[in-house]
Amino acid sequence: MTLTKSNVNVEEQAIKAKKASKKLLVLSESEKNEALNHIADVLEKDYETILQANEKDLANGKEQGFSDAFMDRLSLSKDRIADFASGLREVAKLEDPTGNILSDWTLDNGLQVEQITVPLGVIGMIYEARPNVTVDATGLALKSGNAIVLKGGSSAINSNNAIVEVMHKALAETKIPQEAVQFIASTDRKATNQLFTMKEHIDVLIPRGGGKLIKAVVENATVPVLETGVGNCHVYVDKEADVEKAINILVNSKTHRPAVCNAAETLIVHEDWLEKNSAVLVEALQEAGIHVHGDEKVMSVIPGSVLAEEDDWANEYLSTDIAVKTVSDLSEAIAHIEVYGTKHSEAIVTENADNARTFLSLVDAAAIYHNASTRFTDGGALGFGAEIGISTQKLHARGPMGLPALTTVKFLMKGNGQIR
């Protein structure tokens, strides 16, 4: 089957998800965990169905000439599906984020007040190619008592659809209603746009993917959005930076995984440090295969560098290219980050404690580092367990978002006739 645009009714699906979300409210933690573990088992058992559907996506992808990296992210195997299953089993082991009493007190009149965590309701997940998001997001949503509406990228539509069919089959044998997981089986962008304004049925939208997708959701959605992702991250090497730390942190931040959001995209370097350490810097950059786009001072010092333009400062490379800017003091570095940063991860390398303190306090970002690689902004690396994304916004959740980001609170007031 090749999925077409005509056979979906997005609003109906969202309404079903909302109804199912009410049923999730009365399930116990163990009922939710059993369901996740059962989905994991069935995914492993039915992996061949998923691989067959994946073949179709891969064939389509080949026809359309997608890059090798893209095809690799799209491609599934028995082992990858087993990883999806392990991921679900890990999520099942995490603490239930709902039902936590955050505070409780009694007013003088005897009214008991309780602030308790509850599921958000229905999560709308809008994402690009990778089919693992279909499983990961579903696991996190269900564990936190939420229903989910999944809208994946067109290139993975057959794989995602097969994964959801297998998950539905599994859910039929659990206490969680199948309707709690809705997959919008459409390649029509209009289907995505419909999700943007469904405030009645969807409680939050989480876009995961490139900057363009996220921007489209943030600018057009009236449903509240959890903004994730784009990281135009900087490493600032201060005048008083230790040479070895600076080189290690820079190279690690840039090259450990260049395509991810917490990778460094710009080096800001104090002119005195650069002058003194240009030889060792040049050697390290060459060894790591980093290609430099710099200002004029940088070009005069680093062989093979090209002149950086506005785009170089403003955008992510997601490759081993880097923009390099010289500054004459800390405040110039902070001002550059204020203009070009995306409030994700920013690092200073320095032995000067005052400068470190100033950087940590004045830079406005989710994660700010002193003498460490930007690569630690990650739920796994920080010990949070699975993450639904990395928030670059300030409201609700900032930085790596685990299960608690998928909850809200209610005030429960228990009285015996209290009036004002």
Add this chain to the structure above:
Amino acid sequence: MTLTKSNVNVEEQAIKAKKASKKLLVLSESEKNEALNHIADVLEKDYETILQANEKDLANGKEQGFSDAFMDRLSLSKDRIADFASGLREVAKLEDPTGNILSDWTLDNGLQVEQITVPLGVIGMIYEARPNVTVDATGLALKSGNAIVLKGGSSAINSNNAIVEVMHKALAETKIPQEAVQFIASTDRKATNQLFTMKEHIDVLIPRGGGKLIKAVVENATVPVLETGVGNCHVYVDKEADVEKAINILVNSKTHRPAVCNAAETLIVHEDWLEKNSAVLVEALQEAGIHVHGDEKVMSVIPGSVLAEEDDWANEYLSTDIAVKTVSDLSEAIAHIEVYGTKHSEAIVTENADNARTFLSLVDAAAIYHNASTRFTDGGALGFGAEIGISTQKLHARGPMGLPALTTVKFLMKGNGQIR
């Protein structure tokens, strides 16, 4: 001076606020408190300047034939200004919501991780008539280390402008830069609309006022919004409701202050309870001067009631009118609230513990009451101190929002060269 549209540059003001917000980051709690107390002193001293400006607004209001209630909210006096000052002094006494370490831990590699509360940055406050918001919101913003851009209603523009001029005069003698408080002195709606999309300079918009204003902000803003206010609140009188509690809670929820957002707008009543207790209900409604819009069953029982239409279920009266709907069971009551509620405050009156539990768990609202008046959804009544509004959204803050709602978090990572 009558303020005109031409003399404002909204973007310039927002940029100034952003710059000032950076200076607020390095002030101590006592420096912020001293500033608030000094503003309070100067407001009390310069009250006459403010009253003169208020006269202009009152004259304009009279000319335009505003209602008495509206004119009352607009009207200032020496005492009201003294109340503003006391409010600021109370805010100064509250705990500083910033700089709190929410959690800290050390990774195996020695990287120290700290999650700390910090100001949001710049708050955009968009509000209607009442000039007290100008002072209250400024106090809460500054106390939490935020700059603020104020856009008040046209009808109070002279009063608000005078209040801000007095506050600026006071700030000049404190450590807080004057630029941290920006007042958009324009009656042009375009000025408000400009704030909607200033993501670079404004971190959050808080609309306070009627449903139309809030809807306009939510639907058009790309800046994140803290949605406050509209409360289409219900009291559900269950089959097993105690008669005295039901009557007291209903009358208090409806009439204690009918124009506020936590007042009840609809009574949902179990048909058996109504049949049994119609005489006492009718007497209580008459005594309280409550005018009923009901369904057909209600009309047959309550003399003088008129037929309720869709609008009656869907909208706030903000008066002593009430919509009354009969139901045959709890689930019908919950379903009605799901359709017409605004996720603000919802109450059940019942002696049946199971029904109470079901209502508290299935109704989706900021505050849910068992056997108590909806009027307790209020920062003051709950003991939070001053509130910036009551959030009816699920993200970031829900229910009465005090100072913590005006903060976000940062992860501060302190290392000695850690890489991945």
